[in-house]
Amino acid sequence: MSTEVKSGVDTMRGSTLPAYQRIASAIRTKITSGELAPGEQLPTEHEIAEQYGVARQTVRNGLALLVSEGLIVSQRPRGHFVRRREHMIYRPQAESRPQPASPEMDRFCQQITEEGRTPTQTIDVSLIAAPADIAQRLELDEGTLIVARRRVRSINGEPVNINDSHFPLEIVKDSEIMSPADIPRGTNQALADLGYAQDRAIDEYYWRMPTPEESHRLSLGAGTPVVMHIVTGYTVDGRPVRCTRNVLPGDRHMIVYERKWE
Amino acid sequence: MSTEVKSGVDTMRGSTLPAYQRIASAIRTKITSGELAPGEQLPTEHEIAEQYGVARQTVRNGLALLVSEGLIVSQRPRGHFVRRREHMIYRPQAESRPQPASPEMDRFCQQITEEGRTPTQTIDVSLIAAPADIAQRLELDEGTLIVARRRVRSINGEPVNINDSHFPLEIVKDSEIMSPADIPRGTNQALADLGYAQDRAIDEYYWRMPTPEESHRLSLGAGTPVVMHIVTGYTVDGRPVRCTRNVLPGDRHMIVYERKWE
DNA sequence: GAGTGGTCTAGACCACGAG
DNA sequence: TCGTGGTCTAGACCACTCC
Structure with a gap:
């Protein structure tokens, strides 16, 4: 059966938010604060997964959130980029x-x-x-x-x-x-x-x-x-x-x- | 996965749509045609997965698409429902x-x-x-x-x-x-x-x-x-x-x- | 307690564009 | 060709609501 112990990704310190939401939140903050400028490229899904110690799919859930908010776009297969907007x-x-x-x-x-x-x-x-x-x-x-x-x-x-x-x-x-x-x-x-x-x-x-x-x-x-x-x-x-x-x-x-x- | 590939999903697009998009498309059609009325409940993820012969996660991808289009809402843990709108x-x-x-x-x-x-x-x-x-x-x-x-x-x-x-x-x-x-x-x-x-x-x-x-x-x-x-x-x-x-x-x-x- | 959706994993293969 | 994101699987556990 599962020889795997509970993942422990969470560590539930202070924030009970799911991992993917915390990842989205961290990136969102970087975008709204300007640390990540419009047009700039995000790290790859693999890198983000490694950074947070989660599976790639979890990172993808987080990025999907930001895409649906219109904050980033995915340019396959180049990567994810902070969205530019002009009216x-x-x-x-x-x-x-x-x-x-x-x-x-x-x-x-x-x-x-x-x-x-x-x-x-x-x-x-x-x-x-x-x-x-x-x-x-x-x-x-x-x-x-x-x-x-x-x-x-x-x-x-x-x-x-x-x-x-x-x-x-x-x-x-x-x-x-x-x-x-x-x-x-x-x-x-x-x-x-x-x-x-x-x-x-x-x-x-x-x-x-x-x-x-x-x-x-x-x-x-x-x-x-x-x-x-x-x-x-x-x-x-x-x-x-x-x-x-x-x-x-x-x-x-x-x-x-x-x-x-x- | 050896997915049998019969294209012709839709006219001149030429290529096959991914399963989750086909599922979304089928449900979308039912909603816009009125077969699924506002407020009506969708089958469970498990049932849809069974119906299409795919994993539950694939169904979830399709439903997520419809949610992001504002066509359905998820009312945990009751199920998915066709969205009502009133202005x-x-x-x-x-x-x-x-x-x-x-x-x-x-x-x-x-x-x-x-x-x-x-x-x-x-x-x-x-x-x-x-x-x-x-x-x-x-x-x-x-x-x-x-x-x-x-x-x-x-x-x-x-x-x-x-x-x-x-x-x-x-x-x-x-x-x-x-x-x-x-x-x-x-x-x-x-x-x-x-x-x-x-x-x-x-x-x-x-x-x-x-x-x-x-x-x-x-x-x-x-x-x-x-x-x-x-x-x-x-x-x-x-x-x-x-x-x-x-x-x-x-x-x-x-x-x-x-x-x-x- | 049963059953729903929500979250997550650890793999896998594919399509595509840049080098 | 290589690395990216896109898609998919087959499990698992959880939180929640309704009965």
Whole structure:
């Protein structure tokens, strides 16, 4: 049978925390204190195991904790590294402001190019049956045919967000919005030119972990949450004419709003 | 282990998924399709292991994936359950609107009591050295003494968010804002009564996984991201007089904004 | 007391990228 | 080719809750 005595890894001095949590905690402290800088490499799993006198699997449990917290990333087979983070500013209000007369897409491009990076986007337009959440916001029955204009925006070839706009079929039918090409003046202006100028919008936000599909499309690492941003645009008559669903990865965005006291 | 390798798991990926990912995928499908309803219990690890003919640890790897995606929770030692989610609507704009003359806290209470739940909050006021992020927004030097008014808001005894407001010491000194008691008309009104009415605010949002401390204070399960919401309030002269840091767990909030086209 | 998940071990083989 | 992390096994003991 087991000739092995109780492991004794614990030594239970003061801390009753499991070994893997203590390991995670020690490394976490080194990261938040700056002793381990962003981008820096951690010791190998084997080394950490030796250092703490535990099995490699125990170290892996600890590292998994830090990965799920978004503090480190694993770059197989090179090792574990302290995660770098940088945010791109995202201003939903920009699209409803006249400002420098630049439509939605331009603003996106503009901001990025200013930073010396190369923005690109892929556009795909299709007719789909309205899913429940979109149908409800467009005040249509679920399954009604609508137009979906899907975009993936990238910087330097890396996708940074998913932006899917939905329109009632009858109002955009035969318009340029149905064409999978960039609309330099923006879809909102195009919609206005069709007689459906938006007067009001409702922004909804909620946040969660990405689905595996989103993780794949956005090349997300573990421990990166996403925000779902849903915009519903209304005409002055109160008719919903657009519903846009954005998926924003947490490691690439920061949302900024400005508001006036009323 | 001579695992028979028949690929074709999923379309064009070409390669075989590891067993734990296939298990996770199968359960994930059952959840998203509704075959496994929210709150429903999963089979035990042992049963799943038997069903797939793998070791228990392999099943655990798969379940850990689903936990980190926020799809299931583990309730030791009862078993794993499909996670329920319900969102509380959060309207940042409400605080800057006259509406039914109800201040910030009232609004929080009001909304909750309407739903038949019991809101509570704990308040703690202290003098602290301004941390870098707050100092920058209040346009003060890091380390300057400021007033921190920290609140934890709870529903039915369960904490739902952390709300820490910071003020320059000189403008709230000797005022009721320094007292750790509820201010029925709201701190914003109190600030206005001191001659520092806010005219404009900037809202910033970013999202990440919680720190272990936040997880503990908010009783968060794994797989629950948080949003950091930072509000900086300015007087009509453009002076920042308040900086509030909110921590909102992803399983309990939804942010809603309404805006007018300009 | 029975049964759950939580933790841990000491091996093993594999895929992959850098040298 | 070598060393990394990724995956997997077959055990073991524990803490906890429910019955």
